[in-house]
Amino acid sequence: MSKIPVSDSFYQAVEELSKDLYVKALKDLPPDVRVVLKDTYEKEETETGRQVLATMLDNIDIADSRNRLICQDTGIPIYFVKVGNQLSVDFVRLEEAVVKGCQRATVEHPLRSSVVSPFKRQNNQNSSGYRIPSINYDVVQDNDKVEILMVPKGSGSENMSFLKMLIPAEGVRGVKRFILETIAQNVGANPCPPYVVGIGIGGTADMCMKLAKIAAVTRPIGARNPDPEMAAFEEEMYNAINDLGIGPMGLGGLKTALAVNVEHAYTHITQNPVAINIQCWPARRAKATISFDGKFEVGY
Template sequence: MTTASVNGELYSIVEDTAKSLYIKALKDLPPDVRQALQKAYETETEDTPKKVLSTMLEAIAISDDKQRLLCQDTGIPLYFVKVGSRLNIDIPRLQEAIVRGTERATVEHPLRSSVCHPIKRTNHQTSTGYRIPLINLDFVKDDDTLEILMVPKGSGSENMSFLKMLIPAEGIRGVKKFIIDSVLEAGANPCPPFVIGVGLGGTADLCVKLAKLAAVTRPLGSRNDDPDIAALEEELLEAVNQLGIGPMGLGGKTTALALNIEYAYTHITQNPVAVNIQCWPARRARAKIDAYGRVEFGY
C-alpha cells in the first residue's frame, strides 16, 4: 500500500483533481476537437457556414487568451472513472470526493450551477444534487492507477437524445434510417457541427449509455476496433454530412465532426439503437492519478 492510500491523502487528491477537471473541461478544448473544427473551416466553401466556423475558432482563441468559459452552459457534470484493480480504494469515499470537488469548482471558481430538482426546480448552486454528478465506474485488471474523465454535458445537446427498440427484421437498414432520422429531427438544436454517438444492442438502458460513451469519451477521428462497426461509422458520417444542416443549422458541408458507435450483444428478438449528441465544443478533460498520488492532466 502507498502512503496516499493508507492515510486518506488519495481522496483529497481526487477532490482537488475533480475540481480542476471541471474547470479545465469548460475552458480548454481538446486538441482533436480544435483540429476537426479547423479542418471543417478550411474545407467549407460557402460564406455563411465558413463565417460561423470562423466565429467558433475565434471563441476558442478568446477562451485560451482570457481563460473564459467556452460556453455559458456548465452542463450536467459527468465523471467516467477507471479504477485499477491493484489500488486499495474505498469506492463510496471516492465518489464523495468527486462530489466535493464538483461543489468546490462551482462555488470557488465560481461557475453557474445548471443542476436542479426535476419537479420543484430548486437549485442548490453547487452543480450537485441527488445522483448528480453522474459517476460511471469501471475497473481495470492488473493496474495501479486511477483515471478520471470529466465531461460537462450541455442541455442543448442532451435534449437531442433518441432511443428505438428495433426488431431484427428491420435489419441494418432500419438502424441507419433511425440514426439519420434522429439527426434530421435534432437539426440545429444541438449546436452543430456536433459529435454523434450511437449505441447498438444490449438493453434499453445499456444502449443509451453506449451512445453517451460514444458521443463524449471517444477522441474525434478514432474508429471502433470492430471493422464492420468502423465501416458503418464512416458510411453514416458521410451520409450525415450530406444532409446540409451545417454549422448552427445554416447550411454547409459539415453537420457532424464525428460519428462514433459503441455496441453490445443483445437478445435474439430485439435490436435497440440509441443516439446521443454532443455540441460543437465537445468538452472533456482527463486526469490519471498514480499509486503515489501524482496527477497527470490531459484530454
C-alpha cells in the same frame, strides 16, 4: 494477489482534480477538437458556413486569451472513473471526493450551477443534488491507476437524445433509417452543429443509451471503433449525415458531424435497440490519471 493500498493524498488528489477538471473542461478545448474545427473551417465552401465556423474559432481564442468559459452552459457534470484492479480503493471515499470536487469547482470558481431537482426545480448552487454529478465506474484489468474523465454535458446536446427498440426483422437497414431520419427531422440544428454523433447499438434499453453517451463524449475525434464492422458503419453514417447538408449551426454547409462514433453490445434475440446521443461543437472533456500516492497527470 495483494492489492496496493491508496494513501490519504490519493483521495485529496481525487477531490482537487475533480474540481480542476470541471473548470479545465469548460475552458480548454482538447487538441483533437481544435484541429477538427480548424480543418472544418478551412474546407467549408459556403460563405455562411465559413462565417459560423470562424466565429467558433474566435470564441476559442477569446476563451484561451481571457481565461473564460467556451460556452455559458456549464452542463450536467459527468465523471467517468476507471479504477485499476490492482488498487485497494474505498469507493465511498472516492465518490465523496468526486462530489466535493464538483461542488467546490462551482462555488470557488464560481461557475453557474445548472443542476436542479426535477419537479420543484430547486438549485443547490453547487452543480450537485440527488444522484448528480453523474459518476460512472469501470474496473480496469492489470492496472494500478485511477483515471477520471470529466465531461460537462450541455443541455442543448443532451436534449437531443433518442432511443428506438427496433425489431430484428428491421435489421441494419432499420438502424440506418432511424439514425438518418432522427438526425434530419429531430436533431437538426438544435445541438449547435457541427457535432459529434454518438450511436449505441444493442444491449438493453438503458445500456444502449449509455453506449451512445460513451460514443459521443469520451472518444477523441478521429479515433475509430476497433471492430472493423463497426468502423465501416461509422464511416458510412458519417458520410450520410454530412450529406444531409444541415451544416454549421444549421445554416447549411459541408459539415454537420465532426465525427460519428459507435459503441455496441450483444443483445436479445428478439431485440434490435439503437440510441443516439449528441455532443455539441465544443466537445468538452478533461482527464487525469492518479497513482496510489496521489501523484497525477492531467490531459484530455
